[in-house]
Amino acid sequence: MICTVIEGNDVQERSAAVDAYISPSRLNTWLKCPVAFKLRYIDGIRSRTTPSLFLGKAVHAGLECFYRHRQVGVSLQPSDVTQRLDACWEALLVEDNMTFATTDDENKLKQQAAVLVATYLDQLSDEPDPMAVETTLEEPLVDPFTGEDLGIPLLGVVDLIVPGDDGAIVVDFKTAAKSGPPTEKVHEVQLSAYSYLYRATTRQLESGLQIRSLIKTKTPKIEYREYPTRTESQLRRFFQIVRAYLDDLDRGRFVHRPGFGCTMCEFSDGTCDDA
Amino acid sequence: MPLKLNVGVSKKVGLPDYGSLGTSCHVEVELDSSLVFDDLDGFHSKVRQAYVACAQAVNDELARQASTTLSASQTPTAASNGHGATNGNGHRNGTNGGGASQKQLNYANQLAGQINGLGARRLEALANKMFGKPIAGMSSLDASSLIDTLKAIKEGRLDLNAALDGASV
Numbered sequence: 001m002i003c004t005v006i007e008g009n010d011v012q013e014r015s016a017a018v019d020a021y022i023s024p025s026r027l028n029t030w031l032k033c034p035v036a037f038k039l040r041y042i043d044g045i046r047s048r049t050t051p052s053l054f055l056g057k058a059v060h061a062g063l064e065c066f067y068r069h070r071q072v073g074v075s076l077q078p079s080d081v082t083q084r085l086d087a088c089w090e091a092l093l094v095e096d097n098m099t100f101a102t103t104d105d106e107n108k109l110k111q112q113a114a115v116l117v118a119t120y121l122d123q124l125s126d127e128p129d130p131m132a133v134e135t136t137l138e139e140p141l142v143d144p145f146t147g148e149d150l151g152i153p154l155l156g157v158v159d160l161i162v163p164g165d166d167g168a169i170v171v172d173f174k175t176a177a178k179s180g181p182p183t184e185k186v187h188e189v190q191l192s193a194y195s196y197l198y199r200a201t202t203r204q205l206e207s208g209l210q211i212r213s214l215i216k217t218k219t220p221k222i223e224y225r226e227y228p229t230r231t232e233s234q235l236r237r238f239f240q241i242v243r244a245y246l247d248d249l250d251r252g253r254f255v256h257r258p259g260f261g262c263t264m265c266e267f268s269d270g271t272c273d274d275a
Numbered sequence: 276m277p278l279k280l281n282v283g284v285s286k287k288v289g290l291p292d293y294g295s296l297g298t299s300c301h302v303e304v305e306l307d308s309s310l311v312f313d314d315l316d317g318f319h320s321k322v323r324q325a326y327v328a329c330a331q332a333v334n335d336e337l338a339r340q341a342s343t344t345l346s347a348s349q350t351p352t353a354a355s356n357g358h359g360a361t362n363g364n365g366h367r368n369g370t371n372g373g374g375a376s377q378k379q380l381n382y383a384n385q386l387a388g389q390i391n392g393l394g395a396r397r398l399e400a401l402a403n404k405m406f407g408k409p410i411a412g413m414s415s416l417d418a419s420s421l422i423d424t425l426k427a428i429k430e431g432r433l434d435l436n437a438a439l440d441g442a443s444v
Contacts (some may be wrong), residue, residue, distance in 0.1 A: 068427050071420070072405060072438040132420040140287060149288065161416070163444065200414050203373050 018042055018249060021138065021155040022242060024193040030245050031189065032261050034254035035275045039267050043275075047266040049096040051109055056175040058092060058110070059214055060134075060159070061085060062117035063173055067133040067160055078118035085114060112216060116175065119220040120212070131168055132161040139200035143239050145232075150242060156190075156197050167207030170194045174213045182225045187211055192238035195230040205229055278308035280322065284329040285378065288337060296340055297376065300332040375418030380410065383418060386425040392435055393428070401439055 018026070018041050032038040039045045051058075062085045069076050076084075089110060092098070100106040136157050141150040160171035170189065184191070191209045198206045208228055215221040248254065254275070262268050267275075283301035302325060310318040389399040402410045405424065406417045413421065425434040 065432060068424065068433050069437065071424065072401075072433070074437050132416055133423060135416075135419050135423050137419065152313075201373060201419070202414065 019152065021153045022141065022245070023155050024190040027193070027241060027245055028191050029243065030248065033210040033257040033265065033272075034248055035256050035272050036265055038254040038265050040273060045267070045271065049098050051100070051105070052175075052177075054092075054096060054098050055109055055113055055116075055216070057096065057176050058089075058113035059116050060090060060173060061088060062113060063120065063159070064134045066117070066121060067130050071130050071133055073129070076104055078121045081117055081121065082114040085117070086215065087109070116214045116216060116220050120214055120222050123222050124198070128163045130160055130162050132158065134159055135161070137197040137201050139197055141196075141239075141242060142200075145236060145239070150239075150246065152246070154193060154197060154200075154242075156193050158194055158197065161198070163260055167205060168198065168202070169210055170198050170206050170210050171210045171212060174211055175214050177214050178217065179221065179223060184227055187227070188234065189238065191227055192230050192234050196235065196238065236248065276322065277305040278311060280306055280325060282324065282325040282329055284333050286333050286337060296337060296357065297378075298333050298336040298340070299378070300329040300336075302329060342364050373415040375410075375413045375415055378419035379415065383410075383422050384424060386422065386429060390425065390429050390435060393425075397439060404439065 026037065026041060029040060037194060058120065062081050065084050066076050066081050073079075100109070122195055134157060136155065138153050138155040141154045142148065158170060159173045161168050162171060163169075172187075172194070180186070195206055198204075206229055208226055209230075211225045212228070213223040213225070215223060256272065265272070277361070281301065281303050283299060285297065285299035287297035300367055304321075304325060306318070310321065365372060383398070384395070387393050387395070393401070399410055401424070402408070402413060402421055406413060408417075410421075424438065425432065428435050428438060
């Protein structure tokens with residue numbers, strides 16, 4: 001099939017088999033530290049969802065709700081989205097096995113999610129209806145320069161695809177604690193992966209990619225970062241990374257990469273020392 | 276009493292220039308139901324034979340289409356807009372948006388069947404509303420999007436009438 005749909009199984013349910021597919025988050029985790037990758041994706045060690053991660057998930061759910069309606073011609077007001085977020089809150093908690101220390105903590109986070117989504121919607125310019133919302137794309141990884149089939153599909157969940165002046169714009173939402181520099185390299189793997197998936201699915205070039213960040217400062221801010229169509233060298237680099245990743249997987253070689261990233265790693269409690 | 280055996284094999288392979296090629300073969304055969312109770316080895320043998328037959332058909336068709344397709348489109352580049360073609364029972368990933376695959380269409384129909392009040396006619400209306408074209412004209416991305424929408428309706432995240440009528444909710 002052209003764009004394989006994950007039927008009945010979401011990405012999380014399939015997370016066990018590392019040879020089932022490659023995803024941008026798997027690649028990024030491996031790039032950050034192969035040992036962290038092994039612990040999470042091969043050994044299956046999952047740390048508890050943090051409030052920060054859960055906030056991101058709730059914000060995504062709110063935005064998905066808004067755009068899903070928009071796609072069928074229904075414009076929801078921010079208050080409608082908040083109401084719907086409220087209605088699905090319990091389900092989100094259950095899905096992530098999320099618990100809060102106090103009810104007050106939970107209410108604060110719920111409120112923060114609602115405010116972030118409302119701020120985003122308030123600032124949203126008049127853009128055309130989306131082409132796709134929170135859509136799972138899966139395509140065989142075939143090097144476009146050599147034709148080599150790497151024998152494993154690439155899978156990604158694209159938050160939003162909207163029509164642009166010269167073609168589609170692939171959009172990813174992020175929640176962040178503070179504004180960051182528009183360093184393209186930070187997002188390169190994800191952007192290249194989405195570009196590849198879009199091209200493989202539609203046989204068309206994307207006109208650009210965007211990262212829309214919802215900044216959870218005291219007064220929330222929304223940042224749009226625009227990135228041009230992926231270049232040949234970026235896609236070549238992407239395939240180099242994929243090959244190196246597959247080599248590590250094939251050899252079962254996972255080398256520690258101690259460094260600054262350890263300060264934010266879920267396995268920094270010493271779990272990795274025994275790996 | 277006859278025993279119905281449904282066997283199917285689907286396979287998708289990658290092609291240069293962001294392409295892919297997929298074929299599937301499904302057969303339904305009737306077996307003597309006593310096989311299950313009296314001759315389990317015989318039953319498994321029949322199942323294996325059916326799978327082998329399907330797999331052979333799928334591989335042959337893939338090989339046939341791959342040779343046609345590869346000779347038609349050489350020299351992939353990252354910046355080229357590819358062109359695809361649909362042949363036989365396979366699906367070439369292409370044609371300016373890549374047509375929806377049979378598997379996608381089947382899944383969309385399956386989901387629609389699980390949604391109360393959404394028959395085939397209204398599914399067609401939904402596709403028309405979302406993409407301004409009939410189901411038969413949908414691209415792969417359209418089909419993926421339609422499936423996402425159907426899942427949202429099924430899970431109660433999107434109201435069916437709102438989706439069909441576009442009325443405010």
